Amino acid sequence: xSNLKGLEQVVLSPKESDEVYELLRDAYVPREPVCxxxxxxxxELKPLFESVIPHTLTNGISIGLKDSSSGKVVxxxxxxxxxxxxxxxxxxxxxxxxxxxxxxxxxxxxCAGVDVFNGSQFKKNLELLLLCVHPNYGKxxxxxxxxxxxxxxxxxxxxxxxxxxxxxxxxxxxxxKLGYQEVSKMDLSERRKENGEPLVDMELMRAxxxxxxxxxxxxx
Numbered sequence: 001x002s003n004l005k006g007l008e009q010v011v012l013s014p015k016e017s018d019e020v021y022e023l024l025r026d027a028y029v030p031r032e033p034v035c036x037x038x039x040x041x042x043x044e045l046k047p048l049f050e051s052v053i054p055h056t057l058t059n060g061i062s063i064g065l066k067d068s069s070s071g072k073v074v075x076x077x078x079x080x081x082x083x084x085x086x087x088x089x090x091x092x093x094x095x096x097x098x099x100x101x102x103x104x105x106x107x108x109x110x111c112a113g114v115d116v117f118n119g120s121q122f123k124k125n126l127e128l129l130l131l132c133v134h135p136n137y138g139k140x141x142x143x144x145x146x147x148x149x150x151x152x153x154x155x156x157x158x159x160x161x162x163x164x165x166x167x168x169x170x171x172x173x174x175x176x177k178l179g180y181q182e183v184s185k186m187d188l189s190e191r192r193k194e195n196g197e198p199l200v201d202m203e204l205m206r207a208x209x210x211x212x213x214x215x216x217x218x219x220x
Contacts (some may be wrong), residue, residue: 003140003141003142003145004065004140004142004145006067006068006069007065007066007067007068007074007075007137007142008065008066008067008068009063009064009065009149010063010064010065010066010073011060011061011062011063011064012056012057012062012063012064012073012076012078013057013058013060014054014057014058016057016064016073017053017054017057019072019073020053020057020064020073020076020078021046021049021053022073023073023074023075023076023132023134024042024049024053024130024132025042026134027132027133027134027135028130028132029041029042029045031135031168031208032167032168033167033168033204033205033208033209033210034103034106034167034188034200034205034213035103036201036204036205036208037188037200037201037202037204037205037208038099038102038103038199038200038201039099039201039204040099040103041099044097044098044099044100045097045099045100045103046097046100047095047096047097047100048090048095048097048100048103048104051090051091051094051095051104052089052090052129053078055080055089056078056079056080056129056130057078059079059080059081060153061079061080061081061126061150061153061154061157062076062077062078062079062150063076063077063079063146063149063150063153064076064077065137065142065146067137074133074134074136074137075132075133075134075137075142075143075146076130076131076132076146077128077130077131077143077146077147077149077150078129078130078131079126079127079128079129079150079153079154080127080129081124081125081126081127081154081157081159082116082124082125082127083123083124083125085117088108089111089127089129090104090105090107090108090111091104091108092104092105092108102193102199106188106191106199106213107165107213109186110165110184110186110213110215111165113184113186114163114183114184114215116161116163116217117161118161122160122161122219123158123160124157124158124159124160124161125159125160125161125162125163126150126151126153126154126157126159126161126162126163126220127162127163127164128147128150128162128163128164128175129165131143131146131147131164131171131174133146143170143171143174144174144177144178147164147174147175147178148178150162151218151220154220155220159220160219160220161217161218161219161220162180162217162218162220163183163215163216163217163218164180164215164216164217165213165214165215166213166214166215166216167210167213168208168209168210169209169210170209172210172214172216175216175218176216178218179218180216180217180218181216181217181218182214182215182216183215183216183217184214184215185212185213185214185215186212186213186214187211187212188200188202188205188211188212188213189202189211
């Protein structure tokens with residue numbers, strides 16, 4: 001495909017760990033609205049990433065793109081397969097960083113409010129967990145291609161539904177064009193810390209395009 005010219009597809013594994021974390025540091029945290037709204041640095045959120053990312057790199061279903069010239073990972077779609085209602089990816093209050101714990105609890109609460117199996121209609125769910133494309137490779141449709149690749153792998157593994165938590169308007173726009181439909185939405189202005197303070201800086205969130213987390217799904 002022309003929009004992937006100069007890029008090499010790779011199934012991510014632990015050997016790409018350092019490059020994945022580097023991409024999150026340089027291209028995800030500085031642009032992701034919730035990270036911005038939490039006023040979080042990469043180091044503050046790293047415990048959350050380190051609690052989740054290893055699982056996505058050992059299941060054979062996460063996709064990356066490497067620059068053919070440099071060999072560096074420049075885009076990722078990190079995925080997990082959920083095959084049980086008891087599956088829990090995010091931890092609550094165990095990460096040792098206030099910002100990481102806040103973000104983890106936010107995601108945990110959001111996920112808990114969604115029945116990804118729609119009762120018993122679906123048996124295995126492909127969760128599109130984290131999409132990140134380095135800005136130097138933006139506006140080429142790479143995000144959509146990574147999602148399509150992930151869907152193909154999900155189908156091959158027997159997944160009958162795909163879900164995604166859209167935390168920015170770009171991802172939201174991409175997946176809706178690919179046929180994903182909104183299942184649930186969380187208004188972050190309603191989320192509070194234990195002391196009653198807002199969980200996120202809403203002005204910063206608005207300035208970066210969204211004040212919501214949106215859960216979307218698509219039958220595979």
